[in-house]
Amino acid sequence: TRAYLAAMEKGRGLNAYVLETPDKALAMAEASDARIARGEFGPLEGIPLGVKDLFCTAGTRTTACSNILRNFVPTYESTVTSNLWRDGAVMLGKLNNDEFAMGSSNETSCFPTPVNPWRRQGANDTTPLVPGGSSGGSSAAVAAMLCAGATATDTGGSIRQPAALTGTVGIKPTYGRVSRWGIVAFASSLDQAGPIARDVMDAALMLRSFAGPDAKDTTCVDRAVPDYAAAVGKSIKDMTIGIPREYRIDGMPAEIQKLWDEGAQILKDAGANIVEISLPHTKYALPAYYIVAPAEASSNLARYDGVRYGLREPGKDIVELYEKTRAAGFGKEVRRRIMIGTYVLSAGYYDAYYVRAQQLRTLIKHDFEQAYASGVDAILTPSTPSAAFGIGEKGSADPVEMYLQDVFTVTVNMAGLPGIAVPAGLDNQGLPLGLQLIGRAFDEETLFSVASVIE
Numbered sequence: 349t350r351a352y353l354a355a356m357e358k359g360r361g362l363n364a365y366v367l368e369t370p371d372k373a374l375a376m377a378e379a380s381d382a383r384i385a386r387g388e389f390g391p392l393e394g395i396p397l398g399v400k401d402l403f404c405t406a407g408t409r410t411t412a413c414s415n416i417l418r419n420f421v422p423t424y425e426s427t428v429t430s431n432l433w434r435d436g437a438v439m440l441g442k443l444n445n446d447e448f449a450m451g452s453s454n455e456t457s458c459f460p461t462p463v464n465p466w467r468r469q470g471a472n473d474t475t476p477l478v479p480g481g482s483s484g485g486s487s488a489a490v491a492a493m494l495c496a497g498a499t500a501t502d503t504g505g506s507i508r509q510p511a512a513l514t515g516t517v518g519i520k521p522t523y524g525r526v527s528r529w530g531i532v533a534f535a536s537s538l539d540q541a542g543p544i545a546r547d548v549m550d551a552a553l554m555l556r557s558f559a560g561p562d563a564k565d566t567t568c569v570d571r572a573v574p575d576y577a578a579a580v581g582k583s584i585k586d587m588t589i590g591i592p593r594e595y596r597i598d599g600m601p602a603e604i605q606k607l608w609d610e611g612a613q614i615l616k617d618a619g620a621n622i623v624e625i626s627l628p629h630t631k632y633a634l635p636a637y638y639i640v641a642p643a644e645a646s647s648n649l650a651r652y653d654g655v656r657y658g659l660r661e662p663g664k665d666i667v668e669l670y671e672k673t674r675a676a677g678f679g680k681e682v683r684r685r686i687m688i689g690t691y692v693l694s695a696g697y698y699d700a701y702y703v704r705a706q707q708l709r710t711l712i713k714h715d716f717e718q719a720y721a722s723g724v725d726a727i728l729t730p731s732t733p734s735a736a737f738g739i740g741e742k743g744s745a746d747p748v749e750m751y752l753q754d755v756f757t758v759t760v761n762m763a764g765l766p767g768i769a770v771p772a773g774l775d776n777q778g779l780p781l782g783l784q785l786i787g788r789a790f791d792e793e794t795l796f797s798v799a800s801v802i803e
């Protein structure tokens with residue numbers, strides 16, 4: 349714990365942490381030492397972890413990286429973090445993220461943008477790169493060894509995309525595998541928590557600790573959690589891996605295609621059968637996601653009214669108080685999502701947009717079900733359409749440019765399936781690239797087995 353605290357101090361220029369909690373960390377580490385002295389040894393005993401600032405931590409400021417929650421100190425602890433502490437882990441601090449987890453570069457945070465520890469090689473290129481988003485503080489901290497692992501959340505790709513851009517491992521579990529209780533809500537039917545870790549084994553150990561049934565979240569499924577660590581390194585001989593032809597999108601960089609082909613070859617060499625499959629509704633996933641996610645977000649964010657908690661900007665009456673508080677508290681991207689969300693949910697447009705998007709969601713889910721029914725065990729795709737890009741380089745003129753980062757990851761959230769991003773190589777500028785594996789519902793084990801062959 350002391351070594352990590354020292355590394356965090358040196359690594360402050362990366363803006364990975366928005367709050368360091370050294371006193372809490374040392375107290376937890378001491379308690380851990382005492383347990384070990386008594387012969388008690390939890391599965392994550394003494395392991396120092398970072399926590400995305402979307403997870404409520406009792407007595408420790410939790411902001412969702414929004415000005416509207418800048419001084420919010422929860423009185424309760426999220427189920428995910430309390431499970432980690434139950435198993436002996438130590439909290440180092442709170443990690444940066446996009447405001448309310450909306451973004452793919454961590455540039456919408458109300459705190460300074462975190463920096464990817466990777467740099468483009470050669471030709472004096474010192475452009476600071478984004479660590480991906482929304483879990484950019486988590487990915488930057490894990491990649492720079494400012495924690496042994498980190499919690500993260502994924503609504504449309506926010507665990508897998510930052511993991512891919514920093515050469516780390518991230519898994520979004522099946523919807524319902526992990527409790528959402530005590531996590532600041534973005535889009536409740538899509539949100540899932542998962543780990544970002546240095547390798548597949550660490551991710552397996554972390555997920556095992558915090559997954560599982562929880563009476564406080566009715567969407568959390570009552571199913572025993574398998575021993576994920578046992579799945580790591582298991583043979584994948586005779587497994588069938590699907591390659592979805594619709595993911596070969598126009599304008600895909602040659603190096604991403606090459607990485608994907610090489611990944612398929614590695615799995616083939618390990619004894620898997622590689623088959624081409626079709627997921628015909630893939631092209632609707634991104635537009636449908638950008639209706640469903642803002643719709644749910646606009647409803648979830650209605651609670652930030654300046655009355656119940658968080659920022660309050662006084663007004664002459666209650667309506668002016670709401671308006672002033674929300675105008676001052678929410679950043680530009682969050683306001684954009686609220687406007688899209690309230691529009692698609694409004695009486696005149698509900699059927700044309702929201703209902704249509706939900707219908708498409710069913711078709712997307714059905715595509716996957718058919719692939720798995722035909723005997724496919726897991727699906728291999730790239731994690732992202734590009735390697736890490738420069739801070740300020742994307743999305744400022746056209747937000748859709750940023751939304752395209754999620755083209756390979758949102759389908760998985762729309763279908764509620766598990767997906768893992770695993771580092772698979774470097775691009776021609778020396779930056780990490782990731783491959784994604786998508787599994788059957790509640791079959792994270794297969795993902796751990798197949799990912800450990802690639803890493």
Ligand code: GLN
Pocket residue numbers: 449450451452481482501502503504505506507534641751754
């Ligand atoms: N980039 C996507 C968005 O902005 C996904 C974010 C996430 O998974 N939290 O909505």
